[in-house]
Amino acid sequence: MTEQLYLTLNNQLQIPQVGLGVYQINGDAATERAVSAALKLGYRHIDTAHAYQNERGVGQAIKHSGLDREEVWITSKLWPSDYGRTVTPEAIDKMLARLQTDYLDLLLLHQQIGDYLGAWQAMEEAVRAGKVRAIGLSNFDGPRLDAVLAQATIKPAVMQVELHPYYQQQALKEKxxxxxxxxxxxxxxxxxDRQLIAEPVFTQLAAKYNKSNVQIILRWHLQKGHIVFPKTTNPQHMADNLAVFDFKLTPAEMAAIDALDKHQRYFTMPLAEQETAFANFRPAD
Ligand SMILES: NC(=O)c1ccc[n+]([C@@H]2O[C@H](COP(=O)([O-])OP(=O)(O)OC[C@H]3O[C@@H](n4cnc5c(N)ncnc54)[C@H](OP(=O)(O)O)[C@@H]3O)[C@@H](O)[C@H]2O)c1
Structure with missing residues (x-):
């Protein structure tokens, strides 16, 4: 079984740096199969969300894994339909029930719309009540990020955003x-994206280290200090994505990958459109 690498968060909790993301794994049965396979391979971190509609599958896999609850890091995310000082507490309790656990390791606000300030307050209370160990944000930027940072008595432990060699988020990191x-x-x-994965710099480094192009990309993320949870249901890919702790890119090789930054996102929906599109979606309980 592969050794995990842990990073320390700003509240001193230790998070496994590599996890499995389960976005677009459809349904609880397929999710349970994927998460069970991942846990057997040594994964100890699962990234899900209410909006993925597969938290029950995550909970089942962990329950049947034979692992103690404390051995697995669970992240989930609240959807804006559950944001608000009065509605978020009940949403957290329902989430815990779907995941068959009495605490979350990390809870994020999934999108920067709706009553996110009320939801942040409720998440801070959930931390104090022992229902959540760490809280953070996803997809926040600009004035809405500033508003949360100004109000927060618990500063976000993580920010989950689009981040890859074509879109490196330097300004956000500095902020x-x-x-x-x-x-x-x-x-x-x-x-x-095949174009990204096939970049010649990855192919050259893959040959040098006897790794795949994907493993070179993941290694770059790890050395940048990013937490990653590539999604796959393919058992070979799952194993490969965890086999990234036994080699190290040199500073020059890291710089060559840094030079790929095009400040180019794949997800480009403007905030005004997100307001409508995301507000119109309400994940089932
Ligand atoms: N907070 C947010 O708004 C947000 C948005 C998007 C995603 N996420 C999180 O981020 C996670 C990852 O994002 P993502 O799944 O969309 O993108 P991703 O991990 O960048 O890419 C997934 C794709 O890469 C392929 N892949 C994975 N491992 C591979 C390997 N070793 N070799 C070759 N191909 C490989 C997969 O194909 P195969 O299935 O064939 O392996 C799949 O097509 C999600 O699952 C979710 O947890 C969060």
């Missing part, structure tokens, strides 16, 4: 550095 907020990468492999 969050004073808070000790770690960056979590979504689309760490560009959502599987």
């Amino acid at each position: 969050l550095a004073p808070y000790g907020t770690r960056l979590e990468s979504w689309y760490p492999l560009g959502h599987g």
Whole structure:
């Protein structure tokens, strides 16, 4: 079984730096199969969300794994339909029930719309009540991020955003550095974009280290200090994505990958459109 590497968050909790993301794994049965396979391979960190509609599958897999609850890091995310000082507490309790656990390791606000300030307050209370160990944000930037940072008595432990070699988020990193907020990468492999994965620099380094191009990308993320949870249901890919702790890129090789930054996102929906699109979606309980 592969050794995990742990990072320390700004509240001193230790998070496994590599996890499995379960976005677009459809349904609880498929999710339970994928998470069970991952846990057998040594994964100890699962990233899900209410909006993925597969938290029950995550909970089942962990329950049947034979592992103690404390051995597995569970992250989930609240959808804006559950934001608000009065509605968020009940949403957290329902989430815990779906996941068959009495605490979350990390709870995030999934999107920067709706009553996110009320929801943040409720998440802080959930930390004090022992229902959540760490709280953070996803997809926040600009004035809405500033508003949370100004109000927060518990500063975000993580910020989960689109982050990969074509979109490296340097400005956000600098902004969050004073808070000790770690960056979590979504689309760490560009959502599987073949052009990104086939970049010649990855092919050259893959040959040098006897690794795949994807493993070179993941290794770059790890050395940048990013938390990653590439998504796959393919057992070989799952194993490969965890086999990234036995080699190290040199500073020059890291710089060559840094030079790929095009400040180019894959997800480009403007905030005004997100307001409508996300407000119209309400995940089932
Ligand atoms: N907070 C947010 O708003 C947000 C948004 C998007 C995603 N996320 C999180 O980030 C996670 C990862 O994002 P993502 O799944 O969209 O993108 P991703 O991890 O960048 O890419 C997934 C794609 O990469 C392929 N892949 C994975 N491992 C591979 C390997 N070893 N070799 C070759 N191909 C490989 C997968 O194909 P195969 O299935 O064939 O392996 C899949 O097509 C999600 O599951 C979710 O937890 C969060």
